Amino acid sequence: MTELGQKLPKPVAMPTRPRSAGCAAADCAACEVRSLTFCAGLKPEEMGRLAAIVTRLNLAARQMLFHEGDSAEFVYNVTHGAVKLYKLLPDGRRQITGFLLAGDFLGLAGKDGYSYSAETISPVELCRFPRRKLDQLFVVFPGLEHQLLGLATDELVAAQDQMLLLGRRTAAEKVASFLLRLSERGKVRGQPGNPVQLPMTRGDIADYLGLTIETVSRTLSQMRRDQLIRQRSLTEIELTAVERLADLAQG
Amino acid sequence: MTELGQKLPKPVAMPTRPRSAGCAAADCAACEVRSLTFCAGLKPEEMGRLAAIVTRLNLAARQMLFHEGDSAEFVYNVTHGAVKLYKLLPDGRRQITGFLLAGDFLGLAGKDGYSYSAETISPVELCRFPRRKLDQLFVVFPGLEHQLLGLATDELVAAQDQMLLLGRRTAAEKVASFLLRLSERGKVRGQPGNPVQLPMTRGDIADYLGLTIETVSRTLSQMRRDQLIRQRSLTEIELTAVERLADLAQG
DNA sequence: CGCACCCTTGATCCTGCTCAAAGAAAGTGG
């Protein structure tokens, strides 16, 4: 299990590992995102039961986990890498509803199946739980369902924030908010938080913020000129004036 | 209990009625929105326990239920009238995150308290449950928490739809989607669905769709000229070409 | 090295916003 702590050395499309004994529990500990995962704060017995139904998966970049409308047979917990969730209009317009990083949970679905498509951005490692078996566990361990309600509520709060951003913020405010949120998420995970890592493309960012690629690019360029950020590379942005960025982002 | 079925005759700031015996269960039945409420499909025993902790409230229009950030001591179930939920930016820009009608549930909150403010649009009748007592019931009746998870999931799906609307739809598509959704919600409630009732102001609609009042008004005028709708009154719109409206709304 | 993809920048356009004014509806007080 110790290999989970290491940086994955170019994990190109690794084959799915078979489920192993102490999986869920041991893995959550190993990948050091305990406080964020589905298994956070569960009792040992609950962890054991979860471990018995989990499958660990490794995926390359640009792989679909599922499509919008698919029947929701699994829920997932990301342990490494980045995933994007999105919805499409018939003519191809896309809205990304969320980026998931290590520790994040996905897969809640209404009666019409998954309400969004999920695709990996980078190579990804995740835990997959069959929804059917999870529901059986809920009967025995209501604490699991309590856990899930907490996750759903947090997601809902985030979704409402995103509505405010999409409906009422300007382009500059959107990009500033985005950078600050990514920074905060990094900190929560015990990472530096600055510089910010951007595993997604400009196009992904645009579709997340309700902008075009060009506007995202122009806004970042302007922020660079204004000394708010420094671009170490395409995927790494240093926040050089967090205070001013926060002012720009508006509360 | 029979007075619940009647139209409220100008119920100006009626005082809170004391909780009564068979409240939650009986009320849900009385207001004929059984299939939508928090109590939907619960066992008699669960209903009884809920009834014991519920308070029924009557509020006039333009009353605050709570403000964003307030500690979340209650959850609510609307039984009559309309409520709006919104978030504000420091400079006053507003995003309405949802309109609640009879049968709708509200009050889920993260650890920072309510994530939005709630204000009545029309005179409103609702059931209020103390969150603390509800949590105690969860221990005995996990089915209640299961119910809540279902509501949270539905809300999440709706929130993601709204993100797509806010981020990627044009003004005309937004307004068309809005009218169609209201119509569908009416139908689900056993109401006609056409004409559509608009208890909220143009300003509220604008802040829900991420537009200005003027754009909402102009778009409705254009739809009237295009014979897509007929405005019976300010608050009542007849959909005269649902098919074409649906095309306009884009999937 | 060459190709594909992504990113940046510029020029121009247009959707939706701002500003302004007048009409309609609804509440208020005499």
Place this chain on the structure above:
DNA sequence: CCACTTTCTTTGAGCAGGATCAAGGGTGCG
């Protein structure tokens, strides 16, 4: 019940933020 005020809605004129169209530069991979 009516005059008055306030609020909401509609419509017009002009503007601008961000989109679209277009071209060129980086970057990474085979």
